[in-house]
Amino acid sequence: MGPFDWLPQAPLEPLQLDWLNGVEVAVLRLDRIDPLISGNKWFKLTEHLAQAQQAGATGIISLGGAYSNHLHALAAAGKRFGFATVGLLRGHPQDTPTVLDLQALGMQLHWLGYGGYRARHAPDFWLPWCERYPRLHPVPEGGGALAGALGCGVLVEQARRQLHTLGWADYDAWWLAAGTGTTLAGLVLAEAGAHPVYGALAVPDDHGVAQNVQAIVQGGYELLDASRGGFAKVDQPLLEFIATTEQASGMLLEPLYTGKALLALKQQIEAGRFAPGIRLIFVHTGGLQGRRGFAD
Structure with a gap:
């Protein structure tokens, strides 16, 4: 990456x-x-991408809603720089302009429903996703954390x-x-x-x-x-x-x-x-x- x-x-x-x-x-x-890679989202991603690179990851998995600026910028960056992206989305499948862009940019999507998305702060939330995508680096909602x-x-x-x-x-x-x-x-x-x-x-x-x-x-x-x-x-x-x-x-x-x-x-x-x-x-x-x- x-x-x-x-x-x-x-x-x-x-x-x-x-x-x-x-x-x-x-x-x-x-x-x-x-x-495409607009706003504060790229700046929030840079350190996460550096960590992913150091860990030998081949891509990023992260979370957002059906209009998420974060996922939009992440998908665009993955397309431009050649790394895999997976998005975990709040709610149920819908074809918003943002979601259609995510798909066109090559991001793989999983819809968590609303209850599933609310569980994103649980200590074990990432375990099944890291098992499913062991070569992807998890990034918090919105590219957050330190x-x-x-x-x-x-x-x-x-x-x-x-x-x-x-x-x-x-x-x-x-x-x-x-x-x-x-x-x-x-x-x-x-x-x-x-x-x-x-x-x-x-x-x-x-x-x-x-x-x-x-x-x-x-x-x-x-x-x-x-x-x-x-x-x-x-x-x-x-x-x-x-x-x-x-x-x-x-x-x-x-x-x-x-x-x-x-x-x-x-x-x-x-x-x-x-x-x-x-x-x-x-x-x-x-x-x-x-x-x-x-x-x-």
Whole structure:
């Protein structure tokens, strides 16, 4: 498997929106690194792929839903770099645009139902799958755990190298959506206390994001609820905000992560959390392929 020395550079771009009210925001555009292997997913995979290579594995087995950005990026990487991929999916068989892509990209799929998928945190969950696919390296949901976080640390250096293009000498904090908390933890590790990281929770508390992050880092971050009632919960105000923002900025968003995170930032600015002149880096974590699930 490999070599995996591909390290795409995400552009850092200023965001101009009326509601920023003097708060300066630059967007690290992970959505623009590649048409298929998009967003933060590749960065979360890099250390897992290195571990797989060291273990002599011939491929990766991982988990996700029927619109999973993680599985989509994994399948695309497997196709491009020539390693086997197997996906364990939540729920029952359905032909979503993402699932059709996974199949076209050569990923072998297994549907676990909902109860079977909920068992993914059980200590013995991976045993039968590792017996069935002994040459594949198991990767947690979303490319999580410490390996996933370590792969995201390079994003801090990528942003810092581009500050001069904005006329910034420094910045005050990071803001991003948190689905598993892995990317957030990676930023916290790389910052080593230099700048705080704010995570807008795209999922409810019971999804275990806080526990995931605490298992990797202690301090240097804050989690805020942006879930709007649950994972994949989308309401009309959110959709209207996304439509208005896309028209004003030309930057595409999706409603599960980036849309929720940016709306939460707007609400915090309007509440006076950030004063004019504060400089924030907003991470666009990609996931635009998932917009197809909301085409209507």
